[in-house]
Amino acid sequence: MSSPAIAVENLNFSWQPDKKILSHCNLAVPQGEFWMLLGTNGSGKSTLLRILAGLLTADSGTVELIQPVGFVFQNPDHQLVMPTVGADVAFGLVSERLPTPIIQQRVAEALGAVGLSNLARRPIYALSGGQKQRVAIAGAIARHCEVLLLDEPTALLDGDTQLDLVKQVQHLVKSRGMTALWVTHRLDELDFCDGAFLLENGRVVDQGDPQILKHRLQTTTV
Incomplete structure (x- = not known):
């Protein structure tokens, strides 16, 4: 059995x-x-994700992730910094000092992966919420991230757009070998994932098959 892509111990x-x-x-x-x-709210979900992303430092315990790691905020306006779609996806590649043709190739590949190839020149302000989230995901793809962390990315989206985004991530994981x-x-x-964790009071209290976990939670809340 291969090593996990994300491992948290005694955090x-x-x-x-x-x-x-x-x-x-x-x-x-x-992997x-x-x-x-x-x-539930206050269970520690977002805090845990921010520790995994390196935005917070744990008091104790260990965290191991395959690098590089991409992070998608609940509100994409908090992470999209450039005026156009293509420029924003390319922005994350600046530190790699890649030749311009390679950057252009990676941007085109990433936008194609999230279905936004025709919007490279579109101003960020003109995008829908779902499109902005896909731009944020494209930024991680362009950087060839192995692990993608998403903090309630559908929280600000309407019902149809929520399911479109989760299906998109499911497809990316399966087609590109991401985690x-x-x-x-x-x-x-939960209908679209391979497994799930339930966090209560800062610790994982249940995990495994998402449909079994879904049934348990529906039964306890009825």
């Missing part, structure tokens, strides 16, 4: 000494699979 995090957000948290996501992380961890509280999104 602890507190904003204040008397208020633990994550407590002895453990999880592992297999090339699409997993979801569920939990994805998607934070959500929507049970219908």
Whole structure:
């Protein structure tokens, strides 16, 4: 069995000494699979994802991820910084100092992967919420990210667009061999992933088959 693409062991995090957000948290996501992380507000989902992305530092415990890692915020306006679609996808490649033809090739490939090839020159402000999220994902693809972390990416989208985006990520994982961890509280999104974790009070209390977990959660909330 191959090593997991994402591995968390005994992770602890507190904003204040008397208020633990994550407590002895453990999880592992297999390479090339699409997993979801569920939990109520305040369970620690977004905090955990930000630690995985390197945006926060845990108090203790270990985190291992295959690099490079891409992160998609709940609100894409918090991460899209350039005026046009193509320029924003290319922006993440600046630090790699690649030749211009290679950058153009990667941008075109990434936009094609998320179905936005015809929008390279479109201003960011003219995009829908779902299109903005796909631009953010394209940025990770252009950087050849192995792991994609998504923090409730459908929270600001309408129903049809929500399902379109989750299907898009499912397709990318399967077609490109990426690994994805998607934070959500929507049970219908479990229909598209390989596995799921349930986070309560800062630790994983259940995990495995998403349909079994979905049924348990539906039964306990009825």
